[in-house]
Amino acid sequence: MSKQPQTMHETARHETIRQAQAGSAEAWAELYRMHVRRVYGLCRNLLGFSPAAEDATTEVFVRVYRALKQYDTSLPFTRWVLSIASHYCIDQLRRQRKEAQLFVTEDAAAVEVGDTSPSPLEKLLANEKHEAVRAVVMALPSQYRLPLVLRYYEGLSYAEIGRRLGLKRSHVATLLFRAKEHLRQSLKQKENRR
Amino acid sequence: MSCFPALTYQAYTDGELTSEEQAQVETHLATCACCQTYVAGLEQENRLLAEALAEVELAPAAAARLQARWKLAALQPHPRHVLLVVTLGLVAGLGFLAAQSVLALELGPANWLNPFRLDFWRSFGFAILFYLQSEGAPMLRLVIQSVATLIMVLATLGILLHWLRRSLALKGILLVSFLLLVVSPPRAAAVEVRKANEVTIATTETIDNTLIVLGSRTVRVDGIITGDLVVFAQQAMINGNVHGEVIFFGQDIVIRGTIAHSAHIFARTTSLLGQVGGNIYIFGQRCMVEREGEIGKSLLFLGQQVYLQGTVKHDVDVSGQTLDISGNVGDTVKFAGERFALLAPGSVGGNLKLRTRHKPQIDAAAQVVGTVDSEIVRRRPWARFTRPRYYFRQALWYGAAVVVGLLLMFLLPGFYQGSMQSVGRFWRSLGLGLAVLVAVPVAVVIALITVVGIPIALIVLALYLISLYVAKIVVATFVGQALLKKSAAEAARSIPVLLLGLGVVVAATQVPYLGGWLRFAILLLGLGALGYQVYWHLRSQAA
Numbered sequence: 001m002s003k004q005p006q007t008m009h010e011t012a013r014h015e016t017i018r019q020a021q022a023g024s025a026e027a028w029a030e031l032y033r034m035h036v037r038r039v040y041g042l043c044r045n046l047l048g049f050s051p052a053a054e055d056a057t058t059e060v061f062v063r064v065y066r067a068l069k070q071y072d073t074s075l076p077f078t079r080w081v082l083s084i085a086s087h088y089c090i091d092q093l094r095r096q097r098k099e100a101q102l103f104v105t106e107d108a109a110a111v112e113v114g115d116t117s118p119s120p121l122e123k124l125l126a127n128e129k130h131e132a133v134r135a136v137v138m139a140l141p142s143q144y145r146l147p148l149v150l151r152y153y154e155g156l157s158y159a160e161i162g163r164r165l166g167l168k169r170s171h172v173a174t175l176l177f178r179a180k181e182h183l184r185q186s187l188k189q190k191e192n193r194r
Numbered sequence: 195m196s197c198f199p200a201l202t203y204q205a206y207t208d209g210e211l212t213s214e215e216q217a218q219v220e221t222h223l224a225t226c227a228c229c230q231t232y233v234a235g236l237e238q239e240n241r242l243l244a245e246a247l248a249e250v251e252l253a254p255a256a257a258a259r260l261q262a263r264w265k266l267a268a269l270q271p272h273p274r275h276v277l278l279v280v281t282l283g284l285v286a287g288l289g290f291l292a293a294q295s296v297l298a299l300e301l302g303p304a305n306w307l308n309p310f311r312l313d314f315w316r317s318f319g320f321a322i323l324f325y326l327q328s329e330g331a332p333m334l335r336l337v338i339q340s341v342a343t344l345i346m347v348l349a350t351l352g353i354l355l356h357w358l359r360r361s362l363a364l365k366g367i368l369l370v371s372f373l374l375l376v377v378s379p380p381r382a383a384a385v386e387v388r389k390a391n392e393v394t395i396a397t398t399e400t401i402d403n404t405l406i407v408l409g410s411r412t413v414r415v416d417g418i419i420t421g422d423l424v425v426f427a428q429q430a431m432i433n434g435n436v437h438g439e440v441i442f443f444g445q446d447i448v449i450r451g452t453i454a455h456s457a458h459i460f461a462r463t464t465s466l467l468g469q470v471g472g473n474i475y476i477f478g479q480r481c482m483v484e485r486e487g488e489i490g491k492s493l494l495f496l497g498q499q500v501y502l503q504g505t506v507k508h509d510v511d512v513s514g515q516t517l518d519i520s521g522n523v524g525d526t527v528k529f530a531g532e533r534f535a536l537l538a539p540g541s542v543g544g545n546l547k548l549r550t551r552h553k554p555q556i557d558a559a560a561q562v563v564g565t566v567d568s569e570i571v572r573r574r575p576w577a578r579f580t581r582p583r584y585y586f587r588q589a590l591w592y593g594a595a596v597v598v599g600l601l602l603m604f605l606l607p608g609f610y611q612g613s614m615q616s617v618g619r620f621w622r623s624l625g626l627g628l629a630v631l632v633a634v635p636v637a638v639v640i641a642l643i644t645v646v647g648i649p650i651a652l653i654v655l656a657l658y659l660i661s662l663y664v665a666k667i668v669v670a671t672f673v674g675q676a677l678l679k680k681s682a683a684e685a686a687r688s689i690p691v692l693l694l695g696l697g698v699v700v701a702a703t704q705v706p707y708l709g710g711w712l713r714f715a716i717l718l719l720g721l722g723a724l725g726y727q728v729y730w731h732l733r734s735q736a737a
Contacts, residue, residue, distance in 0.1 A: 036260060041250035058263045133246035152240065153247040158210050177201055
C-alpha cells in the first residue's frame with residue numbers, strides 16, 4: 001500500500017526532470033526549490049562558512065543547470081545534484097590550500113585502535129543543541145570534516161568517499177574514527193567548561 | 195571470543211562490513227553486553243550527528259538572496275560560448291589582417307596596425323571622430339581596420355585571461371603589462387618640460403629628448419628636438435627639426451622646418467611650408483599647405499577649409515567645407531563637404547572620391563590618374579532613394595546590426611533583456627541617455643588629462659563608442675517585442691523580434707526630415723537603457 005504513492009512520487013519527479021531538461025522554466029524552478037536547502041546545507045557543512053556556502057550554492061546550481069541535459073535517470077536526481085555540490089566544494093577547498101595537502105597521508109595501520117574503546121557520547125550529543133554540534137564539526141580540520149559530512153550528510157559509503165577524496169577506503173575509515181574522537185573530545189571540553 | 199576493535203564496530207554501524215564479518219560481529223554482540231551498549235551508543239551518535247548536520251536554517255532573506263543570485267548567474271553566458279566567440283573573433287581579426295597584407299590593400303601608415311603604440315590610439319580616436327562627422331564614407335576602411343585590430347588584441351587578451359583564470363598573479367602581470375604597452379610612449383622616455391610666456395629653442399640649441407611646452411603665448415623652435423614635441427600655446431613656429439612627433443593644442447601653428455614623424459594638430463589655422471615625414475592629423479578651421487610644403491604620408495583633416503598647393507605623398511582625407519587642390523597628391527583624395535576644386539597644375543595620383551553639395555570644379559589642365567567618383571548631395575531628401583548604392587548601404591547597416599544583436603543575445607542575454615526592458619521606462623531612459631551622451635566624453639577628457647587615468651579613459655571611451663552603436667539595437671528589440679507582443683523573456687531569445695525591430699528602426703530613421711530626430715531619440719533611449727543596466731549590474735554585483 002505504501003509502495004504505490006512512492007512510485008507515483010518518483011514518476012512525478014521524473015516528469016519534472018524531463019520537463020526541465022526540455023527547457024521548462026517552471027519545472028526547473030520546482031527542482032531548484034526542492035534541492036536548494038539540501039545543497040546549501042552540504043556546502044555549508046563542507047565549507048563551513050555561510051557566505052562561501054551561498055556562493056557555492058549559486059555556482060552548484062549553475063553547474064546543475066548546464067549539466068541537466070546530460071543527467072540520466074540511473075542515479076537518483078538528488079544524489080546526482082549533491083555529488084555535483086560536493087565535487088565543487090572539495091575542489092574549492094583544494095584550491096584554497098594549494099600548498100598544504102588537504103589530507104595528510106597517514107598510514108592506516110599505524111592508527112592504534114585498541115580494545116580501550118572510547119565511549120560514544122550519545123548522551124552528550126543528545127544534550128547539545130544541533131547548532132552546537134554543528135559548530136564543533138565546523139571547527140574540525142577539513143581532513144576530518146570532509147569524510148564526516150560526506151558520510152553523515154550525503155550518506156556516501158567509505159568507498160565512494162575514498163573516490164571523491166582520492167583516498168584508500170581504509171584511510172577513510174580511520175579518518176572517520178579520528179573525526180569522531182575529535183568530536184567527542186571537543187564536546188567533552190565544552191561540557192566541562194560549563 | 196574476545197571483543198572486536200572499535201574501528202570494526204564503527205564499520206559495523208556504518209554498514210561497511212561484508213556479510214560474513216557482520217555475522218561474526220553479531221554473534222559476539224549476542225553474548226557481550228558491554229559491546230552491545232557500545233554499539234547502541236555508536237548508532238545513536240551517528241543518528242544525532244546526521245540530524246545535526248541535516249538541519250539547515252536558511253533564513254528567508256538568505257533564500258531570496260540565493261534565488262536572486264542564481265537568476266543573475268544563470269543569465270551569464272556559458273564560458274564555453276564566450277571562449278568560442280573570442281576565438282572566432284581572434285581568427286576573424288587575424289584573417290582580416292592577413293588578407294589585408296596579402297592583398298596589399300592600402301594599409302596606410304605602418305604605425306596604424308600596432309595597438310601597442312600610442313599613435314594607434316590617437317589615430318583610432320581620430321578615425322572614429324572623422325567617421326562620425328562625415329557619415330562614414332571616407333574613413334570607413336580605416337575604422338574597420340582599426341576595429342579589427344582592436345578586436346584581435348582584446349580577443350588575445352581574453353583568451354589568455356581565460357587560461358590564466360586560476361592564477362591571479364599571472365593575470366595581474368598580464369593586464370598591467372598590456373596597459374603599460376598601450377600607454378607607454380614609443381620613444382624617448384626622458385621628458386623636458388618648459389613653462390614660460392615665450393619659449394624659444396635657438397638655432398644652436400639641441401634638445402636631446404621629448405619637449406613639453408605648457409601654457410605659453412608663443413613658442414619658436416629654431417633648433418633641434420630629438421624626441422617628440424608637445425605644445426600647449428597660442429602660437430607655435432617650427433623652423434628647426436623635430437625628430438619625433440609633434441602634438442599641438444592652440445590657435446595657430448606655422449611649420450617651416452621639418453617634422454620627421456607625424457603631427458597631431460588641434461588649432462584654428464595650420465600653415466605648412468616645411469616637411470612632415472609621417473601623417474598630419476588636423477582638427478581645426480583652416481589648413482594651408484603652401485607650395486613648398488610636403489607631407490610624407492597622408493593628410494587627414496576635420497574642420498572647414500583646406501588649401502593644398504604643396505605635396506602629399508599618400509592620401510588626402512578631408513571632411514569640411516571646402517577643399518582646394520592645386521598641388522600634388524600621390525594617391526587617393528577623399529572629400530566630404532560643400533565645395534571642391536582641383537586647379538591646374540594640381541594632380542591626383544590615385545582616385546578622387548567626392549561627396550559634395552555643389553558641383554566640383556576640376557580644371558581641364560589638372561590631372562587625375564585614377565577614377566573620379568563624385569556624388570552630389572543635394573538638399574533634396576528624396577533623391578537618395580533613387581540610388582541603388584543607398585539600398586546597398588542600408589542593407590549592410592542592417593546586416594551588421596543583426597550580427598551585433600545576435601552576439602548580444604547569446605553572449606550577454608541578461609544584459610540584453612534588461613536593457614530592452616529598460617527602454618520601456620521611456621522618460622527615465624531619455625533623461626539618462628542625454629546625461630550619458632554628454633557626461634561620458636567630458637569624464638574621458640578629464641581622465642586623459644590626468645595621464646594616470648589614460649587606460650581607464652580609453653576603456654571607457656571604447657565602451658562609450660560601442661554603446662553608441664548598440665543603443666539602436668536595444669531600442670529595435672524593444673520595438674520588435676512591442677510589435678510581436680512577446681514577453682520580455684521570450685523577446686530576448688527571439689531572432690524574429692530582432693529582425694523585425696531592426697527593420698522598423700532602419701525604415702523609420704530614413705524618413706526625410708523626421709528621421710534625424712528619430713535617430714537622435716533612439717540614440718538617447720538606447721544609451722539611457724544601457725546606462726541603467728550597467729548601473730544596475732554594478733549595484734547588484736556590489737550587493
